[in-house]
Structure formats: structure tokens, C-alpha cells
Amino acid sequence: MLDSALTIFTMTEAWRDHVSHGDIVSFHFPLAEEENQGRPKARPCLILDVELHGGQRYALLAYGTTSRRRSNVGYEVHVRRRAEYLSAGLDEPTRFVGARRLLVPLTHSGFAICRSTGSAVLGRLEGAPFEAMNAVRGRIHAEHDIAADRRLRRRRGAQRGRDFTVERRTPQRAAPAGKAVQK
Template sequence: MTNARNTTHPEAINWSSAIKWGDIVAFHFPDYAVNTEDLSAHRPWLVLDLNVYVGEIYLTLVRGHKVGALPHQKHEILIATHEAIRSAGISQPILFNCKQQLIVSTKHVGFSPMGSDTPIIGCVSGEERHHLNTVRARMRALADLKAERREETLRLQTAIREFNGLPAGSELIIPAPYSLHDKI
């Protein structure tokens, strides 16, 4: 799916500080449906976002899939035009489903260069980049709404505890997918 690595990238030596959203990287993530011993099986991944936590850069990646017969959805980025394929550094049309995300550090061994100084193989450009920006904005807006709902739940729990004369603070119940007490 990928072409030869882009060795002419201007920031090849320090790629982790030059990477930005919209870049396409070659990344190896173990796929248990195929041979996991073959580290040359780097696949194209789209950099959806990047964040710095405790001085380390983490990337939100979206895996590229072969284009099927199904029409793509609003949250998918389709790279299919000749110009977009060339700019992305790939050899065939590809689809990125932005709902299937993976967050990894730039120090992850899946980024280890194989014959090149950078895993960056290209970038999304033109109309596809505009669509990617729209998808990113929509996803951030939904994340903000979820955060507001969590905050409102905590405020409500605090008010109920205060009304019942219970101490507020560390005894707050925070909604979680499962109870830790069930596992102990």
C-alpha cells in the first residue's frame, strides 16, 4: 500500500518534531490476522491529531484500509484521485475511518525507520485535507459535548451529596464502564 519511504522530507532526521495532522505515516501495528513477525508490513496511517503529554509527543492515528464497494461515510477520508494518492505517498486508493483511532507515542517501535530516517510518507492535501479538517472539527465538538455532560453529572452528584448532608470530594461516584469492586 505504501511507496518507498520519503527520504527527501526536509525534517527527516527529527521527524517527531516536524509531524503534523494530515501527514501519512508508515506504522507497523500487530495484526493478528497476518504474520506478526514481518516488521516490513508497515501500513499507511493518517495522523488525525497530536498532543504533548509530559514532554512526549503522542499521535492519534487512523489506519488506512483498501477501498471497498461500500460508499464512504461522513467520518471517513477517501484518498482516490491521482493527485491525492501521489501527495499521500501511497500506491493505490485508500480509505481512513476516523472513528477507529489509535493513540501512540512517537517513540513507539512501530515507527522504526527501515532504510529511511522518517516514517512520514506523505500528506493529505487539497479537497481531502479540507474534508479532514471538517471531520476533526466535528469530532472535537462531540468530545466537548461529552466532557460537558460528565461535568454536569459531577455537579449533580455533588449537589445531591450536599443536600443529603454527605461530604463532597473524594467520595464522589464517577461513572465508569465497570466497577473495580467486582474485580477485587
């Protein structure tokens, strides 16, 4: 009988070639409050997208936190249920803040590589958190498309000129009382 062990490529040294949206990685996410402490601590970060720029792969990372404070909000993906956060490679309930995101090359030195697996991947979202992440991704992509359309319209407007005419007038001076205004 053949021994068929399931190999998860994101949990190997070749993780950079196999990561995709929904994977959770350990990354030294820079924070303003940790600026004077040296290198930031490694945090779980959600990969929202993997993009190709100039032949190099980049990951769009969303900041992960276990804090319940409302200081970091916007485009959030919550992983609250025990089964969900354990299967995602997390130790406790975590929320990923899509409003706080960073685009980094997959070769960036900020990824915290596990010595035993050779990978920065902690796990992967599944179920309801994965669906919530897709909704956040949709909103981010829609806003990106809207902004690109606005930039295109502005450029076209600058090239064609205005669709209206500006009439320049000199205001008439008020005549002193008792004098007639000649036309």
C-alpha cells in the same frame, strides 16, 4: 548562485519534531484479524492530531486501507484521485477510517522507519482530502467536548445533590371486599 534545496523536515530523521495533522505515516496498526500472525503489517496511517501529554508528543492515527469493503466505516477521508494519492506518498487510492483510531507516542516502536530517509512519514494530504480530514477532526473534537461536558455535569450533580425531592410512599393495601377502609 546559492543552491537552495527544499528540505522537508518530516522526511528526515527529525520527523518526530515536525509532524502535524495531515501527514501520512507508516505504522504497524494492530488488527484483531492479524492477532495470531505476530506483528501486524505496516499500513499508511493519517495523523489526525498531535497532542502533548506529560511532556511527550503523541499522534492520533487513523487506520488506512485500500479495501473497498464496507467493514471499516466512519469518519472517513478518501484519497481517490491519482494526483492526490501520489502526492500523499501512496501507491493506490486509500481511505482513512477515523472511527478506527489509535493514540500512540511518537517514540512508539510501531512506526515503520524508511532506511533511506530515516523517517516514518510517507507524505501529506493536500486539497480536498485535507479539507475532508479537517471536517472529521472537527466532528471528533466536538464529540470529545460534548463528552467532557457530560462528565462535568454528572460530577457536579453528584456533588450538589439532586434538584428534585423523592417522596417515598408505602402503597395502600387493597381492602378485602365488603370491608370498609378506615382513615
